[in-house]
Amino acid sequence: MSAVGSSSHVGRPRAFDMDTALEKALEVFWRKGYDGTSLSDLTEAMGINKPSLYAAFGNKEQLFLKAIEKYESRPCAFFMPALEKPTAYEVAEHMLYGAAANMATKDQPQGCVVIQGALSCSEAAAVVKEALINRRLEGQQKLLERFERAKTEGDLPASVDAETLAQYLGTVLQGMAIQANNGATSEQLRRVAEMTLLAFPRV
Amino acid sequence: MSAVGSSSHVGRPRAFDMDTALEKALEVFWRKGYDGTSLSDLTEAMGINKPSLYAAFGNKEQLFLKAIEKYESRPCAFFMPALEKPTAYEVAEHMLYGAAANMATKDQPQGCVVIQGALSCSEAAAVVKEALINRRLEGQQKLLERFERAKTEGDLPASVDAETLAQYLGTVLQGMAIQANNGATSEQLRRVAEMTLLAFPRV
């Protein structure tokens, strides 16, 4: 109803809020994946028609990529702050418990759209698939850098292979997304997180 | 070329081998997912036309389900034998190293079709998605039963929560499938397996 424009523009005002429309699109992509989502699914969920969608977001592919940006900034907001925790253990702790809480909540689709948005997909989704792989690798790279820093800061044993540790933690986190899709509860994921942390190397 | 029939049947003989055609179908579903695979993709890969496909396999959904059965009996053949290892640790060991070798080999698509065949999908794939979730849960249930047996047999500490341990191992295995899709090598997955085993509870 209200077009919240940062500044008044000439021409007919947009009748929908781009941000909430993008959130709706994200939810559909998250639940159905890129290939499984049709433009009809999108326009229905967003409450707009196709020309409005194309004028505002480009096309299906660009809409998906913008939805992913929104996902990382909001629904998946636990990742970046976790990296700022003072020790490697606390980083892993916050990331694992954050994932446990986030991936199995009923407020949103189960799992993680970066993992399940285009895991196996048609050639039409190749760009999207690559983008998602890159997001996952970037996240793991951030973990690696954080663990290397932890070694210099002394809260992670020097004997630990930071690369393998980052890949191992990434594996558990990504596995938790599948578990959430399987119907695992947050409580179950929390126990998996706990077991993972029991073995986490500390000084 | 040769229709390997168990017994000679009346009528025009089938011009293709059902088993190899099913393998081709499996490979396409594995790479592209259920929604991302079209009948044209299938008939092209299988080297047959649509009426032959429907006569031999039913429809797209039934073809997928039959392809999954084949997957579990062959490409994913490491799972069941691993359960027969004498101790819980060895079960986990064979399962993890089996997955590391299997999910990142160049001989076949990366990852695991049971995980990536229909993770997020359209309503048209709902039956397939449920079937895959059940396969994953069944696998985890087998792990749970094996670990409970191990506790009675004494090679797994009685203090261990078998359910959480099975879920944890399932999480790592499923995470390895995502890692393989990210481009991880078998060597990298082997190191993740190694790190997982370092923390595995033993008597």
Add this chain to the structure above:
DNA sequence: TGATTTTTGTACCGACTGGTATATTAATTT
């Protein structure tokens, strides 16, 4: 050989796919 049975290739089905042309509507600018 002729009748029967089954698979094959072709051609087609309605429905839906992602995407757009066009005209109308609603705002600002002059």
Add this chain to the structure above:
DNA sequence: AAATTAATATACCAGTCGGTACAAAAATCA
């Protein structure tokens, strides 16, 4: 008020989707 700008709704586009009708072809049975 007239002109300009941009978003709306409708109707449409070619192409593809999963699935099938139909007739020719290739085997066995009688």
